[in-house]
Amino acid sequence: MASLSRSQVQERNRATVLDVARREFLRDGYVATSVAAVAREAGFTTGIVYSSFGSKADLALAVLDVLQAEQIGALGDSVAGVADAEEVLARVRGWAAAATASGWVRFELELLLDTIHDPRLAAAQAARQAAAVEQATVVVRSIVPGGSTDDETLEVLAEAAVDYAIGVAIRQVTNRDASPDRFLRFIGPLVAAVSG
Numbered sequence: 225m226a227s228l229s230r231s232q233v234q235e236r237n238r239a240t241v242l243d244v245a246r247r248e249f250l251r252d253g254y255v256a257t258s259v260a261a262v263a264r265e266a267g268f269t270t271g272i273v274y275s276s277f278g279s280k281a282d283l284a285l286a287v288l289d290v291l292q293a294e295q296i297g298a299l300g301d302s303v304a305g306v307a308d309a310e311e312v313l314a315r316v317r318g319w320a321a322a323a324t325a326s327g328w329v330r331f332e333l334e335l336l337l338d339t340i341h342d343p344r345l346a347a348a349q350a351a352r353q354a355a356a357v358e359q360a361t362v363v364v365r366s367i368v369p370g371g372s373t374d375d376e377t378l379e380v381l382a383e384a385a386v387d388y389a390i391g392v393a394i395r396q397v398t399n400r401d402a403s404p405d406r407f408l409r410f411i412g413p414l415v416a417a418v419s420g
Contacts, residue, residue: 336349
């Protein structure tokens with residue numbers, strides 16, 4: 225068996241740290257999770273964590289990049305090929321409940337609040353939110369028949385959905401009863417119109 229190159233070892237270590245950090249951040253949140261705890265659970269020194277990611281915040285951003293792509297991908301998968309507007313909304317509701325229960329929302333909010341005064345990290349967060357709108361636009365486009373709605377309208381719908389989801393997620397941190405249901409009822413006719 226051939227030994228791994230230095231870059232392969234570094235990539236393997238990075239993937240391990242990312243996986244462990246994801247688990248720790250989702251379980252305990254950003255604030256309560258330390259780099260030392262991630263390193264210990266991964267079986268590494270804190271030096272390996274820092275050399276792989278630079279800082280706790282950069283590690284958290286890397287985890288969030290993966291989570292965001294997975295979560296929005298899961299949303300897209302759940303509504304793919306569904307033509308009935310009520311079924312689309314039911315699937316979005318189910319996805320939202322699962323995403324909130326995963327710990328993603330609390331983790332992301334804690335990171336945002338902890339890094340808001342760092343211009344580099346705030347810019348990275350803004351870029352992630354812009355990417356979320358782009359990813360959500362792909363999902364919206366997948367449920368709208370081709371050519372029935374212009375691209376700008378689809379982007380506005382996706383941005384509104386992302387903005388509302390962020391707002392509900394923030395409310396759910398302190399109020400478990402906060403729900404996307406009112407918004408979903410509000411946009412129901414719009415979903416029916418653009419997907420019909």
